[in-house]
Amino acid sequence: MNYSFDRLQEVLEELRVKCxxxxxxxxxxxxxxxxxxxxELADAITDNNWDGLKEELGDVLLHILFYAxxxxxxxxxxxxxVIEGIREKxxxxxxxxxxxxxxxxxxxxxRNWENLKLKEGKTSILSxxxxxxxxxxxxxxxxxxxxxxxxxxxxxxxxxxKVKEEMDEVLLEVAKLDEVSSxxxxxxxxxENNQLQLEKVEGEIGDLLFSIVNYARFLNIDPDNAxxxxxxxxxxxxxxxxxxxxxxGKIMIDLSLSEMDEIWNNVKKNEL
Numbered sequence: 001m002n003y004s005f006d007r008l009q010e011v012l013e014e015l016r017v018k019c020x021x022x023x024x025x026x027x028x029x030x031x032x033x034x035x036x037x038x039x040e041l042a043d044a045i046t047d048n049n050w051d052g053l054k055e056e057l058g059d060v061l062l063h064i065l066f067y068a069x070x071x072x073x074x075x076x077x078x079x080x081x082v083i084e085g086i087r088e089k090x091x092x093x094x095x096x097x098x099x100x101x102x103x104x105x106x107x108x109x110x111r112n113w114e115n116l117k118l119k120e121g122k123t124s125i126l127s128x129x130x131x132x133x134x135x136x137x138x139x140x141x142x143x144x145x146x147x148x149x150x151x152x153x154x155x156x157x158x159x160x161x162k163v164k165e166e167m168d169e170v171l172l173e174v175a176k177l178d179e180v181s182s183x184x185x186x187x188x189x190x191x192e193n194n195q196l197q198l199e200k201v202e203g204e205i206g207d208l209l210f211s212i213v214n215y216a217r218f219l220n221i222d223p224d225n226a227x228x229x230x231x232x233x234x235x236x237x238x239x240x241x242x243x244x245x246x247x248x249g250k251i252m253i254d255l256s257l258s259e260m261d262e263i264w265n266n267v268k269k270n271e272l
Contacts, residue, residue: 009079012065027070034063046228092116114148125149136224139213156218163215166208173201240267 015022037059044052068079093116095101096109103109114125122128125148129141146152153159177197216223241263245252252260 008062009065009069012062012069016069025066025070027067030063030066034060037063042228046225046232110144111148114145134224136209136213136227139210140217140223143214143217153214153218156215159211159215159218163208163211166204166211170201170204170208173197173204177201237264237267237271 012022017023037056041053041056041060043049044056064082065079068077068082072078091098093113094109095112095116096103101112103112117128118125126142126145129138129145131138133141153162177194177200180193180197213223216226241260242252244263244267245255255263
């Protein structure tokens with residue numbers, strides 16, 4: 001195990017010296033590539049693709065080593081510092097294992113974890129949620145963090161009532177938007193009013209999505225993963241439609257909506 005890890009580092013060291021692409025990389029040039037690798041890892045997890053998972057973990061590991069290598073060149077830290085840092089953090093944040101703290105369940109562990117982070121100097125329990133997270137993932141993490149201090153609904157039924165409340169508010173603001181759009185006003189005023197009402201609709205839709213994420217969380221469902229699976233399903237079905245249409249010597253734009261719906265429904269039936 002150690003030998004394999006050392007050999008990987010040796011290859012990276014050699015590439016850093018001899019490969020024109022590897023030589024020019026910085027932490028900033030690697031950033032977006034790292035984000036992409038993490039998404040590819042997420043795809044493998046969503047697909048339950050173990051071979052893909054193994055490959056993507058290797059790619060992410062390479063990036064970790066690459067950042068540590070660049071840091072060592074800058075005399076900042078090295079990979080051993082990274083490993084020792086996370087080891088110490090795990091011990092410190094698990095006092096119920098390495099200390100005398102007593103916990104009863106998973107939720108106690110999470111609360112202790114967040115309290116320890118605040119003692120480390122965090123000014124807010126929400127400060128550990130990265131700003132660059134995808135909005136849906138960020139919403140779930142914010143909700144999970146807030147839960148640790150008791151800011152939480154008691155039942156999933158309460159959360160669903162909140163979802164319905166937010167749906168009603170969306171429809172109310174959409175109705176107002178329709179009213180503004182149909183009103184006879186000066187063009188400049190109409191454009192301004194439309195924009196203001198659109199922003200209100202946008203805000204209510206954001207609230208609705210946030211509450212749906214919350215409901216999924218109460219059901220122990222990852223909303224981001226659920227949406228990823230739905231996107232994958234839609235992609236597969238739509239491309240199946242395109243193949244059927246192409247086999248008939250047509251293109252999608254040639255069909256009416258009712259014709260496309262019929263093909264869509266047939267594709268769904270064939271999945272069963």
